[in-house]
Amino acid sequence: MTTAHPALDGLTTPALLLDEARMIRNIDRLAAQAQTLGVTLRPHLKTAKSTEIARRLGGPITVSTLAEAEVFHAAGHTDILYAVGIAPRKLPRVQALRAAGCDLTVILDSLAQARAVAEAGVPALIEIDSDGHRGGLVPDDPLLIRIGKLLQDAGLLRGVLTHAGESYGVSGREAHAGFAEMERRATVRAAEALRGAGLTCAVVSTGSTPTAHAARDLSGVTELRAGVYMFFDLVMAGIGVCARDDIALSVLTTVIGHQRSKGWLMIDAGWMAMSRDRGTAAQAVDQGYGLVCDAAGREVPDLIVAGANQEHGIVSLRPGSKAEMPDLPVGTLLRILPNHACATAAQHARYHVIPADGGPMATWPRFGGW
Template sequence: MIVSLTHLDTPAALIDVPRMQRNIQRMQQRMDNLGVRLRPHIKTSKCLPTVRAQIDAGAQGVTVSTLKEAEHCFAAGIRDIFYAVAMAPGKLPQALALLREGCQLSILTDSLAGAQAIVDFGQQHDTNFDVWVEIDCDGHRSGLKEDDKALVQIARLLTRGGSSLCGVMTHAGSSYELDNQPALQALAEQERRVCVSAAQRIREAGLVCPQVSIGSTPTALSAQNLDGVTEVRAGVYVFFDLVMHNVGVCRRDELALSVLTTIIGHQPDKGWIITDAGWMAMSRDRGTQRQHRDYGYGQVCTEHGDWLEDLRFGAANQEHGIITLQNPASLDIVVRFPVGSRLRILPNHACATGAQFPHYHACEATGEVHIWSRLHGW
């Protein structure tokens, strides 16, 4: 479906398709040069045309954050799917259904209890699950330390229990807290080294551990070598956002997602512009709050995307954005930003802002705008 941007109802989530394509090319070329396969994490877009663009550019398989994403991708013909959240035993029937339909689904665990549940369920249903073991490379969330005794125990339990051990995986999520290349390169090397070392421990125990999967957008864009790694997972690079801009891994002209909004009022005495993009449109994500530049609820731009440095999006209610002009005495705010005119907001966090919308409006270089639906919920 093609719509006109001029008559688009607001708030609307816009994808700048040429920027998205360049972002996809940039990451794919980097992974090609480093000699690893790219398995993009689709939790950012949750949108098939975006995923297809990634596969067309050379990505092999996808990473998902929910089984609903897996079902959606498989229904669209994508077979190689890695569900990269530790498997809840209660979700095993849903995974089994996908396997029985022919999906090449792989799943994840980081505990003996989780592995035992997978093995037991697999044996009860005469099914071999393909299973990854999660490694903790930076202490930020889940996974086993590389030297945890349970690592080899889990690998052995899975293998003896009839599951196939795909390999080990890790995610250096703490990379979002960095903001300079030396630190990013060091963390990328740590992510690689720890995960390769975990695979080595399993191999030294006499078990097969074919793959080593790592990844986060900042480390993927900073790694100097990926020796021993077989694949990289990364997600937010497809759109980038202000958090990534603060981390230092993307330029302004690589920010591919924005929210179009209409000005609905003012409080001239306070220098306030009121818009129809509140937190329901932007999400409550304030990811830049603790970074070196706090963008409030997003960077305000003109309708055409030029940054308005004297505006700050400092507060949001459900369907109201409150944008403050830094020096309201300098001009007549009501004249410069009249009711009915429009602004464009760059989000802090593309994954969170995208999730607020049932569909994106994908803006092509030709001026055509297509509606791309996206997944919601579980």
Template sequence: MGTAPTSAASSPAPSSPAASSPTARTLADLDTPFAVVDVHRTRRNIERLRARAERLGVALRPHVKTAKSPDAAALLHDCAPGPVTVSTLAEAEAFADAGHRDITYAVGIEPRKLPRVIALLRRGVTLRVLLDSTEQAMFVASAARAAGVTVPAQIEIDCDGHRGGLRPDAPGLTGIGRALDDAGCLDGVLTHAGESYFCHTTEEQRAAARNERDAAVAAAERLRAAGLTVATVSVGSTPTAHAADDLTGVTELRAGNYVFFDLVMAGLGVCDLDDLALSVVVTVIGHRPEYGWIVTDGGWMAMSRDRGTAAQAQDQGYGLVADLSGALIPNLVMTAASQEHGTLTARNGADLPELPIGTRLRVLPNHACATAAQHHGYHIIDGARGPAAVPRVQAYWPRVSGW
């Protein structure tokens, strides 16, 4: 097998049999397609935001929904389990198994999921839930009372019309706060500047960060003015986390994508292309010179159908193409995908490079969260060991999947 099995709640494993076997020592030794992570770039990306949060005087609660890997999460907080955000209860359970005790489940809660929330709380995990309606506050309060536990709950605030949440001035806000507080469950407020993914300049991203902070702090102040205690004021998205210049009133910062970054983030100027830690190794399986195509064995099953850069000034197709060492091949782009076929074409009038059948390439994805989700785990290389034509595989990190 090219990749190792995964499970809905896999426990962390430092390396897979595939990666540690004598026949799988380099990126040339595994069957394509497969996902690769450069741990050197990952560490550098993590350190960059860690230092930012420290300068801004806020705690960092990374979102682990991108890598979904306890091994990657072990790098987030100086090799000790620290606060994390998750997007599924399967993640919450897997990260609890890996020793994490402070977890925010940042998707609106529904009644059917509360038994699993309460089971985690009983295991000693501080699992915070999110909600934006009186209806949810009532059933969370009711379930907490029935179980005899505190379910720490955050009220989702809508700062930019992106998705869920209440506007900071919504009439219902303080009523929800009071319903939670009556059951001892009010933890705070949380917002996410999802529209910052469409802010194409640093100044726009900085404005989005100010707006995100202002919305969260205004909501917290309204609740406090109503006599309620608000411990957590949580903000974040990868673009705003890297643009914020003042987080006064905020207690914690969230971001997820930054651990790997991707072409969408590079297109927004949040990172450089050489910060991209995730790529997919593919092999050339054909040529159609009459159409100007090189065909690979990496299609949308390996890359995902995400075309996030289609909305940016420079559409990067399904991804930019590098050689196996990671060096970008100028003007070569993956422009089409079937399930297990990728089509590479040259742009800007460039000639197609000579890449014989069997040539291995690395494709940098539009959206790391979506591409990573197509794989059971990551084969780890370490760019800090210096450039290598065929990088060695250091470890295998399995991913959590399912719900």
């Protein structure tokens, strides 16, 4: 749309805006990609944290907290993967969800965790390290078989999982396809090691937003995970996973002042509204705390949120820009595209939704906590 939705004027700023048409386009794009690759898509809801959005996805889901598992199960989702290494103290909540009919699976990479889940009767995937990013076992770690046996003896071995978080640090489809192949190779090798030891490995789960979009061949993989792709953000645009025009999330803000001699304008979106995430700082183009658009979502050339205090954003032209500082009086509404949708969305309790059908705006609650 090239004009601002008339209801924007009635919102309290700062406010989190969600462009439903863009979100649906993003969701459909990865669903088609998963179908082409012949894998099940298991979207990660750590970014969205909204039952309204989960409802538009259907099927199996991934979560990052047990609070998400509880909320989404209460909303009717039954096939849920909790994709953060399980702390034994959290197993009673997992057991309660399973007893209530939720097929909740956990992940782990140690004998201590495997013993605890075996005792609790909770099915698990073994986390595989495909890129040195954080947790997981390398595929040839002898511990893999020991953990696999322990789980299988308890009837709880579901398979293996990896996440190539390092794919965020490289740019372009070729590079991301390389990480997708690393994810595939590491998990398939681990699955084969387990099978070679007489164990079952039904699930081979891979994915991150960059690798999911770039993967060309996922032979041996059964499911694909991604989260931020629903909204996209400047970090994803900066590494070429999406275009800036695909970004479905922005923060509506009001101009509250100027320091004209410095070329600054002040807005009421500081880091409380944008988050402290500076994910583009290490990219080719540093977007500060976000890229400035007008209320209709059109980019204002070279204008970024260069600094942020708690409730103040300082907007200025990108260093070296030859653009002219536009005249934006006190009271002007602007929209800021975020560096990192997961972090920015987490600062807000609700989405103000610009609906795909052009109708009145909706409000979708989102939740947080653990």
